[in-house]
Amino acid sequence: MKIWLIGAYGIVSTTAMAGQKAIEKELIDKTGLVSELPQFEGIDKYAPLKIDFGGHEIRPKSNAYEALLEHWEANKHFDKEILEAVREDLEKIVARKGTAINCGEGVRALGKLETLEDENKTLGEIVDQLSKDMKSFADDETVVINTASTEPMIKYEEKYHGSLDGFEKMIEEDKKEYASASMLYAYAALKNRLPYGNFTPSVGTNIPALKELAIENKVPHAGNDGKTGETLVKTTLAPMFAYRNLEVVGWMSYNILGDLDGLVLSFKENKESKVVSKDKVLEKIFGYSPYSITQIEYFPSLVDNKTAFDFVHFKGFMGKLMKFYFIWDAIDAIVAAPLVIDIARFLIFAKKKGMYGVIKELGFFFKSPMDTDEVNTHKQFEILVNWFQRNR
Incomplete structure (x- = not known):
């Protein structure tokens, strides 16, 4: 092969x-x-x-x-x-x-x-x-x-x-x-x-x-x-909210990375298609579009260590708003x-x-x-x- x-x-x-x-x-x-x-x-x-x-x-x-x-x-x-x-x-x-x-x-x-x-x-x-x-x-x-x-x-x-x-x-x-x-x-x-x-x-x-x-x-x-990092977690975790009939009202994803991939994505025109790729998954899972922020920023000292900070705001029984956070921290390669x-x-x-x-x-x-x-x-x-x- x-x-x-x-x-x-x-x-x-x-x-x-x-x-x-x-x-x-x-x-x-x-x-x-x-x-x-x-x-x-x-x-x-x-x-x-x-x-x-x-x-x-x-x-x-x-x-x-x-x-x-x-x-x-x-x-x-x-x-x-x-x-x-x-x-x-x-x-x-x-x-x-x-x-x-x-x-x-x-x-x-x-x-x-x-x-x-x-x-x-x-x-x-x-x-x-x-x-x-x-x-x-x-x-x-x-x-x-x-x-x-x-x-x-x-x-x-x-x-x-x-x-x-x-x-x-x-x-x-x-x-x-x-x-x-x-x-x-x-x-x-x-x-x-x-x-x-x-x-x-x-x-x-x-x-x-x-x-x-x-x-x-x-x-x-x-x-x-x-699908290797933050989006892998997102598309694995998001169905949990759907299965429990919890309404996700907002999802913020903040990604930082260095190395050559991060350098390329520090340029706006190169970053655009990456953000689009990461940003579409929530609507496909939920059938609606919660408020979302997806950011990717170049952080040179991390080199290939990609880190993502995610914040999820979700609504439960009796309309109560609650929060969930996670951090993904892995060597991308x-x-x-x-x-x-x-x-x-x-x-x-x-x-x-x-x-x-x-x-x-x-x-x-x-x-x-x-x-x-x-x-x-x-x-x-x-x-x-x-x-x-x-x-x-």
């Missing part, structure tokens, strides 16, 4: 690589991998835990070890002995130069780039290169996962996003203002018939044109935006990295079972799952288990 990672030198991608190689060397156990729960017994037959990695990246690094060492020195998020034990494996993983077209000032700051090479290329040239890179790496058991930084929201344009013909016309006519990097990566993956998982809030395959291509080429795909592997394994399972198009049953892994309004974590897990056991 192989995984091609968009944003290959980011902390989530490189932590996933290191963790996977450590599993293969039997240095660590499989804690954190959903696909290793007893409910998914038998998945090894379809997607064994022996994985090769490649990917695209815009930042200049020599290899995945060099990239992860930089992240580790800032975060020390696992034992150094593990990193050194998998060093040779990571040094062999060298990413190809990717695209960051229309990714906003946050990504420019991330890459410390004044200009991006792809700005002088046509969309056709960009897509051809991305496609060739993926094709040179891929086999029949390869999945593409987008873990890149959050893009600004691209205005939907029916003429170009509403159909595959229109999307390919956009590329042919070089209408860059309507394209985003995540769309182009997704298009290249689907053209190569590679399953695609979107671990980011960026649009990826979530436009009619690319959903059409996935159906035409019989490719499974899923997204969007990995540690909670996110195993899910990258999980999503890839389930997408390979779906492919081998002849499934294609949006795999809604993988909604458990996402804040904004495509083609479904179900965001209740409990129900999502039940759906995932039933889907796997029915089809294995």
Whole structure:
């Protein structure tokens, strides 16, 4: 099995690589991998835990070890002995130069780039290169996962996003203002018939044109935006209020984070799509919209330690207002990295079972799952288990 990672030198991608190689060397156990729960017994037959990695990246690094060492020195998020034990494996993983077209000032700051090479290329040239890179790496058991930084929201344009013909016309006519990097990566993956998982809030395959291509080429795909921290707690806890018929009148979420992800999200245009992704879940669970505040702020000294402070104001029997508070405090890469592997394994399972198009049953892994309004974590897990056991 192989995984091609968009944003290959980011902390989530490189932590996933290191963790996977450590599993293969039997240095660590499989804690954190959903696909290793007893409910998914038998998945090894379809997607064994022996994985090769490649990917695209815009930042200049020599290899995945060099990239992860930089992240580790800032975060020390696992034992150094593990990193050194998998060093040779990571040094062999060298990413190809990717695209960051229309990714906003946050990504420019991330890459410390004044200009991006792809700005002088046509969309056709960009897509051809991305496609060739993926094709040179891929086999029949390869999945593409987008873990890149959050893009600004691209205005939907029916003429170009509403159909595959229109999307390919956009590329042919070089209408860059309507394209985003995540769309182009997704298009290249689907053209190569590679399953695609979107671990980011960026649009990826979530436009009619690319959903059409996935159906035409019989490719499974899923997204969007990995559900790893505060939103995971929110969508697990919020149903409790609904089950007890308690009215939530207000929910405040204040998120602080550092590292490169936080740096990108400190730019307003990059932050917007992330806030939207986090903010929609309450209405879907309650059927009404309580007053809500969702804030994400850059706090450099936290590096990858994401912290969220949530305040819930709810009404009980006889109209009494009461309060609930919680704090989420976790290393984002540690909670996110195993899910990258999980999503890839389930997408390979779906492919081998002849499934294609949006795999809604993988909604458990996402804040904004495509083609479904179900965001209740409990129900999502039940759906995932039933889907796997029915089809294995």
